[in-house]
Amino acid sequence: MAFITAFRNRYQAEIDGIKAAGLFKEERYIHSPQWSEIEVEFPAGSKIKKCINICANNYLGLSSHPEVIAAAHAGLDSRGYGMSSVRFICGTQDIHRELENRLTEFLGTEDTLLFPSCMDANAGFFEACLNEQDVMIADRLVHASIVDGMRLCKAMQDTFKHSDMGHLQEKLQEHMDKRSRMIITDGVFSMDGDMAKLDEIVELAEKYDAMVFLDDSHASGFIGRTGRGTHEHCGVLGKIDVITTTLGKALGGASGGCVSGRRELVEMCRQRARPFLFSNSVAPVIVAGALKVLELITATTERRDKLEWNAQYWRGLLKDAGFDIKEGESPIVPVMLYDAKLAQDFARDLFAEGVYAIGFFFPVVPKGQARIRTQLSAAHEKHHLDFAIEAFKKVGEKHGVLGLGKKELLARAGA
Amino acid sequence: MDEITKLVRDYVIREYLEEGDEREITETTPLISGGIVDSFSMVSLKRFLEKKCNIQISDACATPDAFDTVQKIVGLVHKFQKAQPVAV
Numbered sequence: 001m002a003f004i005t006a007f008r009n010r011y012q013a014e015i016d017g018i019k020a021a022g023l024f025k026e027e028r029y030i031h032s033p034q035w036s037e038i039e040v041e042f043p044a045g046s047k048i049k050k051c052i053n054i055c056a057n058n059y060l061g062l063s064s065h066p067e068v069i070a071a072a073h074a075g076l077d078s079r080g081y082g083m084s085s086v087r088f089i090c091g092t093q094d095i096h097r098e099l100e101n102r103l104t105e106f107l108g109t110e111d112t113l114l115f116p117s118c119m120d121a122n123a124g125f126f127e128a129c130l131n132e133q134d135v136m137i138a139d140r141l142v143h144a145s146i147v148d149g150m151r152l153c154k155a156m157q158d159t160f161k162h163s164d165m166g167h168l169q170e171k172l173q174e175h176m177d178k179r180s181r182m183i184i185t186d187g188v189f190s191m192d193g194d195m196a197k198l199d200e201i202v203e204l205a206e207k208y209d210a211m212v213f214l215d216d217s218h219a220s221g222f223i224g225r226t227g228r229g230t231h232e233h234c235g236v237l238g239k240i241d242v243i244t245t246t247l248g249k250a251l252g253g254a255s256g257g258c259v260s261g262r263r264e265l266v267e268m269c270r271q272r273a274r275p276f277l278f279s280n281s282v283a284p285v286i287v288a289g290a291l292k293v294l295e296l297i298t299a300t301t302e303r304r305d306k307l308e309w310n311a312q313y314w315r316g317l318l319k320d321a322g323f324d325i326k327e328g329e330s331p332i333v334p335v336m337l338y339d340a341k342l343a344q345d346f347a348r349d350l351f352a353e354g355v356y357a358i359g360f361f362f363p364v365v366p367k368g369q370a371r372i373r374t375q376l377s378a379a380h381e382k383h384h385l386d387f388a389i390e391a392f393k394k395v396g397e398k399h400g401v402l403g404l405g406k407k408e409l410l411a412r413a414g415a
Numbered sequence: 416m417d418e419i420t421k422l423v424r425d426y427v428i429r430e431y432l433e434e435g436d437e438r439e440i441t442e443t444t445p446l447i448s449g450g451i452v453d454s455f456s457m458v459s460l461k462r463f464l465e466k467k468c469n470i471q472i473s474d475a476c477a478t479p480d481a482f483d484t485v486q487k488i489v490g491l492v493h494k495f496q497k498a499q500p501v502a503v
Binding site for chain 2: 138140147150156157158159161162171174366367
């Protein structure tokens with residue numbers, strides 16, 4: 001054993017530093033399936049509390065859907081629990097390929113490759129498909145997993161201001177000397193809930209011979225008229241060169257992700273993406289559940305329609321109550337508080353009132369941009385939202401934030 | 416403020432500050448350690464300097480520390496600047 005006292009002390013000092021900075025994260029133990037109402041043990045050892053969940057990525061309410069669970073059971077019975085192998089040795093089942101084909105149809109692409117997670121898809125894609133002759137130009141608010149993937153790639157890295165098409169155009173012009181340019185964006189940005197201007201991005205990509213990379217994890221299944229994603233919403237189906245997305249949010253919420261797009265890019269990932277090559281794929285039970293999810297959401301748009309209604313209703317309730325929210329169309333509705341401590345206190349008080357939401361602050365969002373991120377689900381009924389808004393109003397009143405705009409809230413936070 | 420300092424400072428403000436961001440950028444404002452410029456965006460700053468000042472900054476010298484303030488960046492430019500006049 002070489003974990004000497006000095007090592008232990010060093011790590012403990014770092015952990016203490018995280019606590020002192022108010023950035024320490026604690027898990028809350030959930031004793032029920034994922035749903036709009038959950039049973040939570042927090043802090044550890046406390047009595048279990050029933051509350052309304054308004055912070056899950058369970059957008060379509062399929063995480064614990066009976067038909068998905070039944071399909072997963074059937075998959076477990078017919079294909080077993082694990083594969084004990086990476087895909088290219090003996091870890092590919094017929095249902096892996098079936099799910100890839102169904103995702104290709106759903107996303108409107110040419111081919112798809114499953115990854116253990118979308119984090120892995122993003123971590124592996126760039127290195128597999130680009131090198132020092134190329135340039136990656138990313139929106140400055142893309143997800144952390146894209147940032148990590150870009151770091152692993154030898155292509156030149158550059159960024160453009162969030163959703164600033166003029167700035168993106170300047171960058172494309174600046175990099176015309178590179179062999180290829182890849183524009184990188186999220187579809188729905190996870191912290192603000194706003195959508196990429198994909199139609200304008202595609203127009204610029206066509207003008208400057210650039211490929212477009214889209215992480216649609218917070219959109220697949222519910223954004224767009226039939227839930228195909230941000231590319232459907234923006235009218236550019238079939239024009240996105242590569243889409244990465246997750247099975248860990250709307251599409252059943254278990255785990256797994258994929259790269260979907262031009263068949264040559266997908267094939268490059270099959271040959272070279274390290275998280276694909278050196279890790280087991282999605283377990284058979286999850287593949288079986290995900291196939292059922294796709295069947296359910298292509299049969300009807302009922303769930304995404306309900307989610308849309310819930311999001312609009314919730315936005316209206318928050319605005320009427322006097323909260324400062326980020327405008328948008330997605331089911332991610334950030335309630336802006338700007339102050340990190342206030343966001344933490346607010347979330348704690350909401351929990352006491354029976355509403356489970358989380359405060360987000362630096363480094364997850366920029367300094368001075370602390371918020372409560374609320375997320376709607378098709379599993380929410382109107383009475384859940386009516387209950388939640390009463391809790392928000394009570395806690396908002398306690399902290400004196402109702403009716404305050406950005407300037408007043410910033411002044412209150414001493415920014 | 417000399418010509419290079421102004422060039423660098425103006426670029427940093429234009430390139431990295433969002434509209435409405437009224438933070439003052441002085442010659443000693445921490446850019447990378449202060450969260451104004453991220454490590455990816457440093458690449459565009461390096462390319463800008465190389466084009467505008469007709470220099471080639473070696474990767475070994477293009478460290479986050481060397482790009483952390485306008486003052487340090489200007490020092491780096493001077494170090495790599497060749498004999499030819501600056502094309503501003």
